[in-house]
Each structure stands twice: as structure tokens, then as C-alpha cells.
Amino acid sequence: MRALTWHGKHDVRMETVPDPKIVNPRDAIIRITSTAICGSDLHLYDSYIPSMHRGDILGHEFMGEVVETGSGSNLKKGERVVVPFVIACGQCFFCGKQQFSACDNSNPADKTDLSEIAYGYAMSGLFGYSHMTGGYAGGQAEYVRVPYSDVGPLVIPDGLEDDKVLFLSDILPTGWMAAENCEIEPGDTVAVWGCGPVGLFAVQSAFLLEPTG
Ligand SMILES: [Zn+2]
Numbered sequence: 059m060r061a062l063t064w065h066g067k068h069d070v071r072m073e074t075v076p077d078p079k080i081v082n083p084r085d086a087i088i089r090i091t092s093t094a095i096c097g098s099d100l101h102l103y104d105s106y107i108p109s110m111h112r113g114d115i116l117g118h119e120f121m122g123e124v125v126e127t128g129s130g131s132n133l134k135k136g137e138r139v140v141v142p143f144v145i146a147c148g149q150c151f152f153c154g155k156q157q158f159s160a161c162d163n164s165n166p167a168d169k170t171d172l173s174e175i176a177y178g179y180a181m182s183g184l185f186g187y188s189h190m191t192g193g194y195a196g197g198q199a200e201y202v203r204v205p206y207s208d209v210g211p212l213v214i215p216d217g218l219e220d221d222k223v224l225f226l227s228d229i230l231p232t233g234w235m236a237a238e239n240c241e242i243e244p245g246d247t248v249a250v251w252g253c254g255p256v257g258l259f260a261v262q263s264a265f266l267l268e269p270t271g
């Protein structure tokens with residue numbers, strides 16, 4: 059398949075790489091129909107995030123069609139899914155509290171690894187985001203393997219176009235969380251600094267919380 063790969067600072071390449079395969083029973087293989095570039099990808103492009111390896115496949119905002127499933131996946135071939143950035147087992151202490159980004163099982167890196175130093179706590183696995191988050195291949199590719207596919211992916215009803223739902227993978231929930239953290243109440247006045255995609259989704263989310271105007 060074709061995939062976007064990282065080769066060093068300011069060096070990413072579209073290359074032919076091996077197709078992903080089912081590794082664990084709960085895996086699914088997704089044929090990507092839409093994918094996005096995130097501001098967080100710039101941290102990889104600029105080599106700000108450590109533990110990238112040459113040839114790593116980028117991309118953590120993607121959606122597509124289920125083409126293959128392991129015996130433990132609850133997805134069905136042909137279903138359309140949006141896949142969240144975070145990889146989570148759904149069964150550990152943190153997943154039980156819906157604190158999926160702290161999943162104890164999805165990141166095989168040593169728990170005293172870089173993610174604890176960089177972010178303050180050992181992280182879950184992430185798609186396409188360095189080896190300190192598990193070294194998982196990302197979705198800026200034709201196909202991707204989705205581990206724990208019974209936990210993260212959101213099945214999308216027919217009739218909703220990719221453009222309407224793709225941003226559920228990361229950037230819309232990020233904007234929503236920004237608005238939610240502000241504890242906006244009806245009648246509040248809200249200002250948003252930095253209106254890139256996250257800022258625009260923070261604005262949209264704030265409207266749902268009914269500030270004045
Ligand atoms: Zn992102």
C-alpha cells in the first residue's frame with residue numbers, strides 16, 4: 059500500500075510499504091477513505107517529539123471502511139468507522155474510568171518511558187505518534203490496523219458524509235474539551251484565542267453551551 063512516512067526533520071515521503079495484517083483477535087483492518095493533518099503532526103515534522111523512527115507511518119485522524127476483522131472484533135466488514143486518536147483496551151483501571159488516554163495496556167513501551175517524562179504520566183498508545191506512544195502505524199495511508207477495535211471506533215450511519223464526521227477522530231473533541239473546561243454557562247461572554255481548527259471547534263462547542271450572542 060501507499061503511506062506517508064517520516065524520515066527525519068522536515069522529511070516525510072509517500073512510499074510503498076507492506077499492507078497491515080491482523081495481529082491480535084480484537085484487531086480490525088480499515089481501508090482509509092478520509093484522513094486529516096493535525097497541528098500535532100507539525101511536532102513530528104519539526105522533530106519536536108522524540109522516539110520517531112525512519113519509515114514510521116504518520117496520521118492519527120482518519121476514518122474508513124472495515125475490510126477485515128479478527129475473531130474478537132465486534133465490527134463488521136463494510137461498516138464505516140471513525141477511529142479516535144487514542145488506542146485503549148477498554149478493560150483496565152483507567153479505561154474503567156473512561157480515562158482512555160492513560161490506558162495501561164495499549165502502549166507496550168516501558169512505563170518509565172519518555173511519555174511519562176514528556177507528559178507527566180505514562181500514556182496510552184496513539185496512532186502514528188512516535189514510539190513513546192507505542193509505535194503504531196498511523197492512518198495517512200491506504201490501510202491501517204486498529205487494535206482493540208471493539209473499543210474506540212465509532213460506527214457511522216449511512217447518509218453522513220466523511221466530511222461531517224471525520225473530525226470526531228481528534229480535533230472536534232479537543233475543541234469541545236476546551237469549551238467544557240471553561241465551564242461556560244448560559245449568558246457568559248466567551249473569547250477564544252487562536253482560531254485554527256481547534257479554536258473554531260471550541261467556538262462551535264461554546265455555542266452549544268449557550269453563552270450570550
Ligand atoms: Zn490531531
Ligand SMILES: [Zn+2]
Pocket residue numbers: 146147148149150151152153160161162163164
Ligand atoms: Zn485500558
